[in-house]
Amino acid sequence: MNKPFAAVAITKHGVEMARSLAETFPAADLYYMSKFARGDEAVKDYRLFEGSVKLILPDLFKAYKGIILFISLGAVVRMIAPILEDKKKDPAVIVIDDRGEHVISVLSGHLGGANELTREVASAIGARPVITTASDVQQTIPVDMFGRAFGWVIESFEKATPVSASVVNEERVAVVQETGESNWWMYDKPLPSHIKVYGSAAEAMNTDYDAALVIADRLLEADEEAALLRNGVLYRPKSLVLGIGCNRGTAADEIEAFILDTLTELRLSVKSVRNIATIDLKKDEQGLIDVCTKYGWELITYTPEQLNTIPLKNPSETVYRYTGAYGVSEPAALLSSGAADWLLEKKKSGNCTISVTRVRFDNDAGNDGEAAV
Template identity: 75%
Template sequence: MSNPFAAVAITKHGVEMVRNLEGQFQGTDVYYMSKFARGDEEQLGYTLFEGSVKLILPDLFKRYNGIILFISLGAVVRMIAPLLVDKKVDPAVLVIDDRGENVISVLSGHLGGANELTRQVAEVLGARAVITTASDVQGTIPVDMFGRELGWIVDSFDKATPVSAAVVNEEPVALIQETGERSWWRYNKPVPDHIRVFHSMQEAETFAFNAALVVSDRLLTAAEEERFLANGVLYRPKSLVLGMGCNRGTALEELEQEVLATLEELSLSVKSVRNIATIDLKKDETGLLALCAKYGWQLVTYTPAELNTVTLPNPSETVFKYTGAYGVSEPAALLSSGADHWLLEKKKSGNLTISVTRVAFN
């Protein structure tokens, strides 16, 4: 797959529009029936096909993140029905009428990005975007996409459907945000009255709600899960920074084991780790790089001079002797997170030291 999107046409007018779209919408591969060939398709990288478009759809479903079809809605529904697996893996599917007046989001509106793709394509074509997802139409929180653009991930998805129903049906909803970015509201209007925002579970304890949205980096207690996740969805913001120092050559396995054990001791979720921070002497440390690669974390490094700008309660002359800094894990964690205190100042175990901070969100 050279591009994330495929655009397919089967009519004369559709071919005209698909060629126009490809010229203005980056990342699109073009497919249309060979009987409409103009002779420049090979030069332009377009793909021609014979017979029914139904024959190429299974391959397109596997290869592309989004499929834009200049075909009638009814025909598309019949053709894609046997290909559907799950909204977590199905590609975005859009249909566009033969006059290019309407761009309709058909499949994977939220998780697959069809709704946003519909808006973008409609803008390019000067068409009307047709989106029927209730949360988009009402201008409220899309439960299955909440915080996604901020890097949040859903940790418990089982109750997404009933929680979504509560949100769009304007039932009492508790939104408990213990950490994470506060800029999650996307609309130019107040948060709906039926959604009450709390900063802790203690605040929400006496609130009578039908569903809950919980944004936290903590491992919830059994009582909290029973209370808030019986009909709730848990989101993990990228809110934790791990400051780390280690001996040269420390193995990935030792680093990973200590990280997981430390987070469990602190009752924190590994899914909320944003990055590892360390001294620039470790920018090529194989174990740290492997750990970051495994979990999708960034490795952020600082010079000794930068680390020494942080006042430490327990500066180490030994560390200074070898690195030029009076500490590594503690100051690196504070500098990277913007925090003014540690959740864990420093823990030394085997070949490494680790500090934990929470990102200072505005």
């Protein structure tokens, strides 16, 4: 069980299609009833089972991110009902009819990826994909997946359902985008007239709307939360870069605490940090590595020569003597983010220095990183 998907068949025709799919869709492990054994299962690493498929489904749910069932839709609904947990945990489930004419997205269409899996499998077997999710059918914003391709993180799912209803029911929706990628509209048609995009919370709050999608890396003020998140969802784009310098052997706990304190002071969300940037002398610094591992951040390093290409307001001869660079945190943050200026040029505490920049996205026009803080 080392592949992301499991394909399961319980009929003669289903086994035929499943074996064919296994050849064209190698991301799936294949399971079918032992009475349909061909003798080549061990060689092809196909799994055989006895008795009802219902008995193996709980284990498959835990082991795979998606399950492809060559079983009737009604039977599948009855079998999976007792083992469902939560839309954020349940795997994708899709169903294929016994003639291989339709591939149906059944469970976890968005978060679990069933809709995309449905399209991929339908293409592989020449079937028709059947997707009933309202946002897909209407070709509009999928609230629970908005920005996911860019790595955006939803702050809370509490209002995702009512906000989704507002989107698909064509109520007035305000998209407040202060930073992050702006090329999120995925359809080859204009943005619907009931969806309006605003560049700031203040701009949106001066208008009338029924629901809000807020894309920001800063902590909202109390009045903004009350107005925008009453029926709104807050997304955290990966828009912040932390330039870090530290003494050799600095503990991860010290680095982490310094980062969190600094972001709190700047009223920025740790969920919007994209990566840490530093000098290549620190590429093996265990404290930095441990913090990056904990938060899922990439550690990007630069040579002294690369760092010295960035003009600094306060170059340090002391840092140059030790590293060959006139600064570490400040130029590393600018190089990594592409920003023209810092949100925080440099702050030192204990064994660490930190600089903070906002990523300059391709869609930015004149935003050099200091706005909206």
